[in-house]
Amino acid sequence: MTLSTPATAPTDERALPASRDHSRAQLRARLVQSAITQFATHGFEGASTRAIAEGAGAHQPQINYHFDNKENLWRAALEQLLSELDDLLSEPSQASDVAMETTIRVLVTFGSRRPELNQILIHEGANPGPRLAWLVDTHLRTRSQQLRSAWEHAVAAGIAADVPSDLVYHTVLGASALVYANAPEARLLFATDPTDPDQVQAHADAMVRLFLPGITQRNQQ
C-alpha cells in the first residue's frame, strides 16, 4: 500500500473526510456485490475481473487498487455473504427446543434470498485447494460444529429425525438450499418459481416436518 497522504494526515482511515470515505466505501461495496454475482454464476476461475468491474460501473484496474488481487476480492465477497447470514442466525438467545427449527427456517429463507452464498460454497466445496482450506478453517468448521451440536440436542430431546450427526450439515443444507442455488434450473423444470414467498414458506414448513418430526407445527398453513 503506497499512500501519498501528507505526514500530518491522520493514519486512521476512519478519520478521513466523510465524503471521501463514503464514496470509497460505496465503490468497494459495489465491487463486492458485483463479484458475488459473478463468482456465484461462473465460479472463481470462470468469473473475470473485467466483468466484475463492469457490473460495478468501475474499471478493471480499480479491483487491484482496492483489493490487491482477485482472490482478496473473492474473500471480501464471502465475508459479506457470511455476515449477512450471521445477521439472521445470531438472534437473541432462544429456547433450545426451537433453536433447530429456527436454524432450518433461516437456512431456507436466506438460501432463497441470497442463493449466491450456497452457489459459491458448493462450487468451492468440490475443489480442494487454498480457497477451500481458507473457507473451512476460517468460517465453515465453527458453523458446522454449531449445527451438529444443535442437532444432537434436538435428537436428545426426541425432536429430530434419525440422521447421523456427521451427515446433518450436508443433508439439511442440500435439502434446504439446492433448489435456490439451482433456481434457474428449477424455473425451467417446473411451472412455478421456487423463490415465490408462498413456495419458500411451504418449503420451510416441509423441511421442519421432515427433519424435526417430533415438534408441534405452529407455522403451518
Place this chain on the structure above:
Amino acid sequence: MTLSTPATAPTDERALPASRDHSRAQLRARLVQSAITQFATHGFEGASTRAIAEGAGAHQPQINYHFDNKENLWRAALEQLLSELDDLLSEPSQASDVAMETTIRVLVTFGSRRPELNQILIHEGANPGPRLAWLVDTHLRTRSQQLRSAWEHAVAAGIAADVPSDLVYHTVLGASALVYANAPEARLLFATDPTDPDQVQAHADAMVRLFLPGITQRNQQ
C-alpha cells in the same frame, strides 16, 4: 466432417478395421473421462482444453479434431455420466412400493461413486444459458417428471414424507448427493470420509428413513 476415406471404403464407422476403431474409441473415452474430471472441479469456463488433453495423454488440438469444440466435449461428458446413471436406474420392473426406495438408494450410491455428475449439474443449474437449456430439454425434464410421479405414487401409498412434489427433485437430490459433490469440503470438516462404504450405507439408510418413513426398513444395520 472431411473424411479422406476412398470412395469404395465402407461409410459406416463400425465396419472400419477393429484395431483402428479401438484406438479411436479409446482416445475419445480418455478425453471424455478427463473432461468429466476437469468440468466437475473447475466448471465449464474454468476447465481448460489443455488440461483436459493433458489428463488424457493427448495434445490439445485433438479435442477439436474428435469433438469439434469444447461444448461438444462437454455434452459427450454429460451423456457418458447420465448413461452410467441409467445403467443403475433402469433395473427390471419393480414393485411400485419399493421403486421409490430403490431410486433413493441409487441416487446416494451413484452420487458417492460418480460425484462428477452432480458437481456439473449443480454448476450449470446456477447459470441460465444454452448449456442449461440443453440439459433440461434433453435429459433433466423427463427424469424429474419420473421422480415426481414415483413420489406421488409413494405419497398415495402412505409411504412417503409430506414433501410437495415440486420440491422433491431438489430436496432428495440435495440431501442425497451434496455431501459427495462437496466431498473435499466434508473431508476437511469431519474426521471421516463420506465415501467410505459404511458411511454411504448409513447415509442411504438415513435417507430412506427420512423420506420414506412409512416403509419397513429391511437393509438397516
Place this chain on the structure above:
DNA sequence: GTCTATAATTAGATAGAC
C-alpha cells in the same frame, strides 16, 4: 489421425499520466 506452430482473443496485473 497426430503433432508443431500459430492465429486471435482474453485473462490478471502493472505503469504512469492526470
Place this chain on the structure above:
DNA sequence: GTCTATCTAATTATAGAC
C-alpha cells in the same frame, strides 16, 4: 483515486507438415 495503455501469460481454435 481514476483512467488509459500495456505487459505477460493463458485461452480456444485453426493451418499445414507428416
